Amino acid sequence: MNKRSMRILGFYQVQHMLVRLAPSRLSKEIARRLKPVSDADVIEQQLTDTEEAVRCTQTETSTPFGGIVDIRQALEKAKREVTLDSRECIDVWNNLQHYSEISSFFADRAAEYPHLAEQAEVIGDFSQLSHSFATVFDNNHQIRDNASPQLMRLRSRIVELERQTKRYVNNVLQNKEYQKFFQDALVTVRNNRYVIPIKQEYRHAFPGIVHDTSASGSTLYIEPLAIVNANNDLQSARIEETREIERIFRRLTAKVQQQYRELYDSTLCVGQLEFIFAKAQLARQMKACRPAVSKTRQIKLIRARHPLIDAKYVVPNTIVLGGDYRILLITGSNTGGKTVSMKTLGLLVLMHQAGLFIPVEESSELPVFRDVFSDIGDEQDISQNLSTFSSHMKQLVYILKHCGPDDLILADELGSGTDPAEGSAIAIAILDSLYQKESYVMVTTHYNDLKNYAYNTPGIENGHVEFDMETLKPTYKLRIGSAGSSHAFSISERLGMPKSVLEKAKELRSKAQDMDMEKVLTQLNAQAKKLDEEQAELTYRLKEARKLEDDLRREKDKVTSKRQDIIDASRRDAVDLKRSLRVEAEKIIRELKAQTKESLSDREAAKA
Structure with a gap:
């Protein structure tokens, strides 16, 4: 399609509106690549997608879109066996949960949105992979203590070493010999080691290792010699913890690598679905429809x-x-x-x-x-x-x-x-x-x-x-x-x-020479405008007449229906009355027969 025409006619401005509506980096990228095509079948498919998305946004209370992250770079790292970091692992896990929601959403509504549901079939089943991430991260995206037996042992050891080191530090703080050296009687951390703020003038009087100074230079942050070994043990345990977490991430990365193709295709599919729903949102904003x-x-x-x-x-x-x-x-x-x-x-x-x-x-x-x-x-x-x-x-x-x-x-x-x-x-x-x-x-x-x-x-x-x-x-x-x-x-x-x-x-x-033509055009257009106004008035009156006709027809139908109801009710009353009269007549006949029988009996008794 002619790019000059796309620029002059304002297509890129409409495209920019679509980019703003797209919820993720991936769907925005698809929107930026959008351009008109001349293949009628492709256009029909794209319009059908948009139509189903519009209907979906109008019918459903909510759609499972939003919150998707572009994880393609993380997938490429996993493919090259480069270990994913914590943020990348969380992004992949977050996407897996959204993929499952989107897949289920369209699977349950395949009859209503067949084209979108067919596209959503590309999304793979990552329940096992998602479970693997869930055993490592909690709902706050923190690494669980029980992500592995080794990590649980190390974290328990770290907790114990921290408690022990703090006890050593408190012993130093409570030592009356050192009280005048302290800028503040508190414990702080520098370079992942517990230190104590010491006044500058007592630098050589207090035994320890300097790790930092204050901005003014009046305070030194010194690690007391008495807790060096405890800090060393704690630091060693933390290094082991970091190595264990990296090993856990390598394990997750290997599992991502095994499903690289399915993950990549699913990511592209979800990005495309998000883009389609951005088109639907644009259509609703413009109050647009499908010609x-x-x-x-x-x-x-x-x-x-x-x-x-x-x-x-x-x-x-x-x-x-x-x-x-x-x-x-x-x-x-x-x-x-x-x-x-x-x-x-x-x-x-x-x-x-x-x-x-x-x-x-x-x-x-x-x-x-x-x-x-x-x-x-x-x-x-x-x-x-x-x-x-x-x-x-x-x-x-x-x-x-x-x-x-x-x-x-x-x-x-x-x-x-x-x-x-x-x-x-x-x-x-x-x-x-x-x-x-x-x-x-x-x-x-x-x-x-x-x-x-x-x-x-x-x-x-x-x-x-x-x-x-x-x-x-x-x-x-x-x-x-x-x-x-x-x-x-x-x-x-x-x-x-x-x-x-x-x-x-x-x-x-x-x-x-053409002045007469200008006058004629002006007159013709004035007449045409007048005719259009008259036509509009006639159209309005015709619309009102048809509306009145419809109202009269509805009233007639109501009267006819009511008349029929009255007739039916009268028939039911007549039937009930007839039944009642028949019952009453039969009762009277029975009574007359009984009286006649009694009279005959009396006569026979009198003769006897």
Whole structure:
């Protein structure tokens, strides 16, 4: 991908934002190497990774990232059988614990994040190695006394020797013969040996070995001869302790060496996963999303926002390029947003092809480009005696030689910096050549000849940035379908140009041949703006009508549901009433039968 375009369009600034979000040295290194690619499969994979990471950060309460250390240098030392020091061992152990958490996290969520889980499968199983470190270091990263039987014996001996040496020192301090020699009646340590602060004037009176002096020279730190042997024994035990710890570290280093390849690959894998989640964090900060891959190779960025402009001030614009036209000519006032619109397109294409989400609406589409060429800004080279026009032409010549049908070309103020008539002719010729090459092109200009060329040439479309004639300020809105005026007089008036100068300029301009066209453009754009406002109002009313229709439909459904509930309740009541009446009727019949039977019995008894 063209490095000049990456610099001019602001890709490196976005990359720097990503570097700041990356949590570790390794992930920052990956972010610094990020660049756009033109392989569609690679881009799809990178975007899918970002998409899963975004979904993960939105769904999960927390992710197991952060705290990873770049241990590659330590691994290389272990590979060369160079013993790792305490800090390096702790870093390796710390990483092993994080590797286990990350591996388990994605193994448990393979169905939700399949691409990330597949990458996390590279992380090895280091449970045994981690256990080896845990037997050496405690949770505070201090070496355990029982890291080895020999270390436990040595540390017990050191404790005993320290107690014994302190007892000898206390005996010296309590000796009444030496009391006047002491600067302070306390024990201190110099060169890992117990010493006593003695006044300078008693240097030769107190038997011992000088190890240090105070800054003023008035105090000497002397090791009494009476405790030299005890200090020697203690120092010897400490040296043995150091050697034993080094032996323990050599043992750990050997185990790291045995799993060097797995550790190295796991470290790279975790760094890559951290980088992917940094991309997700950037996407959420920008409120960005993943555009669809255009099957028709059409650019359709809906409400695209420039990611480097403060969200409070950025004006979203819809940019469409491809289909009926592959060249878009943007006109309008200076400081109106022409260049920003063009840079927005270029930067979002670069971000998309670097696997980053872009600040657009979800219905947006982008094809994959082979390269992005840009000629934006004034880069005249005094050392090579190149004027503004010459530097532009030099870059345009390069573009014409190297561009093709799968490239995006962005050119600012095409043909400017020279005689307007000649500049317009050159610009039209360049556009014609780019059209023949079937490149995708977005250019800005103030030349009316180019506006006419775009109106009269199939495959080329005009567009303009809006200018509010009431406030005499640009709105930064991009409108595709018609050319715009430069509004030089209005802008000059707003900036305080003397009226006499403006009147003279308007008089001269009125005599120009293309003055009628400027009036027509202004009228057309005013009408287009009015139509857009009316369209927006109609869209709003239609939205409200549909909302009302939905509300009425929901109310109807509620009434229907309630009516059905009433009918069902009535049916249940009728059934219950019918059952109750049947039971009551059967009871009455039984009572009548009983009465009839009793009456017959009485009659038979009377006859008898």
